[in-house]
Amino acid sequence: MEVSPERLAGWVERFSAAHGGCAAAVEAAAVEDAVVRLSATDGAVAVLEVPRPPLPPPGEEGPVAALARHAGASCTALLLLVRRGGAAVGLARDGALLDHASASRYVQSRTAAGGWSQQRYARRRSGQAGELATAAADAAVRVLHRAPGAPQLLVPGGDRPLLAAVLEDPRLRSAAALPRAPLMDVREPRLQVLAEAAQRCRAVRVRVSDAPG
Structure with a gap:
């Protein structure tokens, strides 16, 4: 499925609620291949691809917010x-x-x-x-x-x-x-x-x- 940057935070919240919570982390074999991986408490997994590689370091805002901001930036x-x-x-x-x-x-x-x-x-x-x-x-x-x-x-x-x-x-x-x-x-x-x-x-x-x- 494809989720717009404006809807991403809400989608992740619903995924987390449906699966008992989740943790988000950036995974990458190389900088240009980075994805955000959501690992849910019940074992479900969601992989979020970066539409505009590379993904900048998330910092304090966290991987999901960083991905939404980066994907929604003017380009x-x-x-x-x-x-x-x-x-x-x-x-x-x-x-x-x-x-x-x-x-x-x-x-x-x-x-x-x-x-x-x-x-x-x-x-x-x-x-x-x-x-x-x-x-x-x-x-x-x-x-x-x-x-x-x-x-x-x-x-x-x-x-x-x-x-x-x-x-x-x-x-x-x-x-x-x-x-x-x-x-x-x-x-x-x-x-x-x-x-x-x-x-x-x-x-x-x-x-x-x-x-x-």
């Missing part, structure tokens, strides 16, 4: 959504979509066929993927050139290999080096989906594991 994000049906790129700030561009190319799905046909199909698919990656990079360059300032966050969504291909474009070197939000699961990239992503990129993703037994 300009570059949205890069790519799937086999096309790509959409946008510039968002504080949940609002400021600018956008799109690229329409089709990449065929994989096939289980073998032999020469499979090789020919794979070459065609690779070519289509390359065309889409270039078109998506072109769209991103247009959005970045029109931007009044540099974005502070990269929000990727859709197909991971296609996104990686787009970000290999030398023109997007600075964008690829930005702090990166967790990969967003999206429908076929369209303007409406892009507008939704502008709001969703502020939200804290929550994974809940019920108490064992």
